[in-house]
Amino acid sequence: MTEDAINQNPNENPESQNKPEVSPPASPVGEKTPPIEAKEKVSRRSFLTSATLAWGAFAVATAGILTGAGRFFFPNVLFEPPQTFKAGYPDEYTIGEVSERWKEKFGVWIVREKGMIYALSTVCTHLGCTPNWLGNEKKFKCPCHGSGFRSTGINFEGPAPRPLERYRIVLADDGQIFVDKTKKYQHEKGQWSDSESFIAV
Amino acid sequence: MDAFKSIINSLSEPQIMFSFLVLVFFFIFPPSDKLYRIHKKLRLDLLWTNVGGVFIFTGLFVFFGLGVTDENFRLIVTKPDNVPIVGLLFLTIFFLWLSMKQGRDNDIRLAEGQKPNEYHDPEDKVLVWPDLVYIELIAIVLCSILLMVWSIYLKAPLEGPANLADSPNPSKAPWYFLGLQEMLVYFDPWLAGVVLPSFIVLGLMAIPYIDSNRKGQGYYTFNERKTEISLFLFGWLLLWVFLIFVGTFLRGPNWNFFGPFEEWSLSKVVPLTNINLSELVYVRWLKTGLPDNIFLREFFGISFVVGYYLILPPLLARTILKKFYSKMGIFAFSMFVILLLTSVTLPIKMYLRWTLNLKYIVAIPEFFFNI
Incomplete structure (x- = not known):
């Protein structure tokens, strides 16, 4: 099957493979991404603060959900005959x-x-x-x-x-x-x- | 007719039927060259021709056609839960026949020095539109009709509200779990329900790494892959499909065995009293009574199991599986042989139960450890 596919269009395949190599670096893909300098620099201190906040919030939310789920193991009413x-x-x-x-x-x-x-x-x-x-x-x-x-x-x-x-x-x-x-x-x-x-x- | 029914009933005792099937299996699907020559000499390969197919299916249809005239047989076969299993039997045998036929045709071509049939596949191409799409449309219509007729004529097996104190007798798992349920008769739940199913899944995943035979890629063949096909079909047909078949049709009230034409009587009494290996050794043979120490008590069982997994692999590597060992190397071979030995534990335990009434080889109920 793969041999067939290659043989059917022998002209297209090599071209599409070579294109990125031949074309200059100023390709349309490269133009779209903004230069790194334009971005606001994130300092190490502010990164750590926001990361701690984010992970802390995530941990609290997870703990809350798990506590809520764990609560289901202890229902208020049990419909089972007395022991x-x-x-x-x-x-x-x-x-x-x-x-x-x-x-x-x-x-x-x-x-x-x-x-x-x-x-x-x-x-x-x-x-x-x-x-x-x-x-x-x-x-x-x-x-x-x-x-x-x-x-x-x-x-x-x-x-x-x-x-x-x-x-x-x-x-x-x-x-x-x-x-x-x-x-x-x-x-x-x-x-x-x-x-x-x-x-x- | 009654004589015929009672013969079928006694032949379908699992001990007899399973032994017979195992014996016949290795002649129909020979794993070695020697057996393959006998298979050819007995002309068993003719099963995989059009005439053979007609023969197989005429036999099946005649058996089922005559069978449904019997009330007990009809009750089991036409039960809505069981109808898919009847379909499964026919489909399994049909696709087995189809692939074996294609394999046999190719084997003949290869022996004559020709290329396999599939080699010419690229020449007879099928167009997606309209050929394939039309076939799919027809398939959709037919399947919808089948499902509608099925849902109208076969009632869903619904029962009353669940009640802990009232287990249906017999209590059957869904059909695809009946092989597991049959395994549970011979093994402790953690083995038959956890370890062995994991081994089945892992074993299936390991096949591409274990199977080093490069032959048969892209075309059907039996002769070039007979050991591989034979071993796989042994597990698939005898240790899975057969168990589903037994669980569906032959297990009745109190999980006793019933022949296909036997009435499912609640009061059928079968003496099944069974004992553990430790009791067999200490009480029956040595007549000393069970020792108090657990490890002394289970010494024979534990050494049997350890020996099975430690002594047999190197022994097999030097004897009947020598060819595999040299071809596969030690790692793939150990994986292969452990999977093989584990799958063989099931027939071993079945026979031990049927002959010696053996319950567990190692029985330590104190720690939920029973083999």
């Missing part, structure tokens, strides 16, 4: 069953085993989808990449690298179960034996 809630009395949960009562509202499964009750997070530890509880197969199964967890939260299928997290769970003064999602207990860190990671019943 703690009362989940009724231990008797309301059957032994050996996974309760999905609080899944939709608080993102918590309450599991009652023989001797203990614990609160499991409904966030898959692989990439954060919400698994489904399959009652017949007695497992949590994630619809995104096929991770599987036992009712205890232990991962045994698919790519999930660690068990589901458990939330702080205690008995309130009135005898109800109190779940606190601000504190979580991770099995791989050996926190599931912590006294507040389950209720002994």
Whole structure:
């Protein structure tokens, strides 16, 4: 293609290339630019002052914008359910069953085993989808990449690298179960034996 | 018909289908002279002729034509989200056939001592006006009609308001991410979601610096660039298009595998219990239980990974990739071999999962570090 282009107009190309070299320095381009002497000289001191002012103003403006943007991270109102809630009395949960009562509202499964009750997070530890509880197969199964967890939260299928997290769970003064999602207990860190990671019943 | 469907269903088990495709791939796109001779002897190059094209597309259309008579197949294939993937399958195969055909034609011309077809291109010039502009006008009209018909007949896959507690089952990424989603089944998110995609992008950018073969510039050829084409197509067809295909058509509820004629049953139970390499070594083989020290526990996995990246490159440079090493020099060769080895980790992990039920080679959930 390039060879073609050159061959098609062999007369024009060399001319246009040579022109700037052949023509004298007083070319139209040179005339338009004003001579340097005509410009007002900027002293070093005034340059530094104006540069400091300009950069200072720029820094202040940037800081203002960043502060304003940062303010968005702390909204006045948060439309999310409270991080703690009362989940009724231990008797309301059957032994050996996974309760999905609080899944939709608080993102918590309450599991009652023989001797203990614990609160499991409904966030898959692989990439954060919400698994489904399959009652017949007695497992949590994630619809995104096929991770599987036992009712205890232990991962045994698919790519999930660690068990589901458990939330702080205690008995309130009135005898109800109190779940606190601000504190979580991770099995791989050996926190599931912590006294507040389950209720002994 | 039912027998045929059940045969197709069992053949489309990823273990079988992927192994079959990998095997066939290197005969259809032979990377070495030896395989190329077998490829010629088996007359597989006839696929890249007009007769071969008719054969390929008749096969595809017959399969899809018969397939849509099945209810489950029809449900998956005609789902509005999936229609583009059906188009993608046909288009990928068509353009593959077209370029391979042009390559084969040129290979024959070159073998006869002639110049490649493209050499004569400057002679058959097309004028912008009216030739090109008319073609563009027709293309615009046809594309607009296609888009209108598409938007009228295929409904947008809209769902109810978002609800954290209710994930669709199966939850699928947009089609162009389904290859990544399939990779995520075998890898930790930071690997399959961050490291490997960056490697894909960087690897594609590095191709012009790695590929030192000057042949095939400005014309199609297969024979003169068979290793390059074969390696690229392995990544493109088997590690990307195939994964999108699997993710779209064969992954059903609970992310289980389903054959193309199988009903997407929510209650399909597949035993998938998997374990880490450390558990396999210490619990299953040595029967000692996991050591408490993380590095002792993951010693075998870490040495496997380190060995893979430190021992294999010099080994390959002295054996099967000797030719490349002497041609490319140490820097380009290391880049090439690391990209190659990294892309091969995906099939390696797929097979380890399918055979040994291996979850992670190195598993340190304490530090979110799993390989």
